[in-house]
Amino acid sequence: MTPNLVAGLEPPYYTAVFTSIRPEAPEGYAETGARMQEIVSGLPGFLGYESARTPGGIAISVAYFRDLPSLDAWRDNAEHQAAKRRGREEWYESYSLHIGKVERSYGFER
Amino acid sequence: MTPNLVAGLEPPYYTAVFTSIRPEAPEGYAETGARMQEIVSGLPGFLGYESARTPGGIAISVAYFRDLPSLDAWRDNAEHQAAKRRGREEWYESYSLHIGKVERSYGFER
Numbered sequence: 001m002t003p004n005l006v007a008g009l010e011p012p013y014y015t016a017v018f019t020s021i022r023p024e025a026p027e028g029y030a031e032t033g034a035r036m037q038e039i040v041s042g043l044p045g046f047l048g049y050e051s052a053r054t055p056g057g058i059a060i061s062v063a064y065f066r067d068l069p070s071l072d073a074w075r076d077n078a079e080h081q082a083a084k085r086r087g088r089e090e091w092y093e094s095y096s097l098h099i100g101k102v103e104r105s106y107g108f109e110r
Numbered sequence: 111m112t113p114n115l116v117a118g119l120e121p122p123y124y125t126a127v128f129t130s131i132r133p134e135a136p137e138g139y140a141e142t143g144a145r146m147q148e149i150v151s152g153l154p155g156f157l158g159y160e161s162a163r164t165p166g167g168i169a170i171s172v173a174y175f176r177d178l179p180s181l182d183a184w185r186d187n188a189e190h191q192a193a194k195r196r197g198r199e200e201w202y203e204s205y206s207l208h209i210g211k212v213e214r215s216y217g218f219e220r
Contacts, residue, residue: 052162100210
């Protein structure tokens with residue numbers, strides 16, 4: 001599977017940058033992640049998602065949203081809230097979330 | 111080496127989210143990256159840096175800055191500009207850069 005970047009978005013839009021430290025593959029993590037991706041992909045205003053993890057290092061994921069109401073709808077989704085609780089109780093050593101409003105973006109493709 | 115998250119930043123601040131697709135370890139990439147980290151760490155307003163790459167997948171790095179002038183100083187740095195040129199000519203298949211102003215952030219630590 002060739003990975004694809006989220007590209008060509010027209011500002012303004014929002015980035016939700018989630019950085020975390022967690023074990024490689026904790027129980028239930030992959031299934032929950034797949035379900036979360038399914039839910040967020042169906043939300044109005046969701047523009048895309050990317051994720052990377054260095055083995056033994058940190059994980060960074062970025063979700064792109066058109067506006068704050070769509071971001072808030074994702075934050076308030078009940079299944080998402082349950083997953084976040086489980087994440088804090090079982091999966092993550094630590095995480096940070098940074099919500100940014102993007103006014104400038106650039107892209108390059110060979 | 112235990113990785114550390116950039117955490118505890120007080121909004122407002124800026125995130126420069128750089129996502130890319132590139133070969134594992136192209137020639138000159140690691141040395142240039144180390145030099146870039148040295149330069150950016152010395153700039154006023156630089157708050158931190160994180161990076162992750164899934165083997166065979168995408169890379170995401172996030173640099174945190176206090177304000178737009180500090181971000182612009184980094185963009186305009188001559189060595190950084192030369193590195194970006196080389197990146198486009200030699201290293202990257204594609205990349206995107208998203209500059210966001212962060213008004214909200216959250217953290218969790220076990």
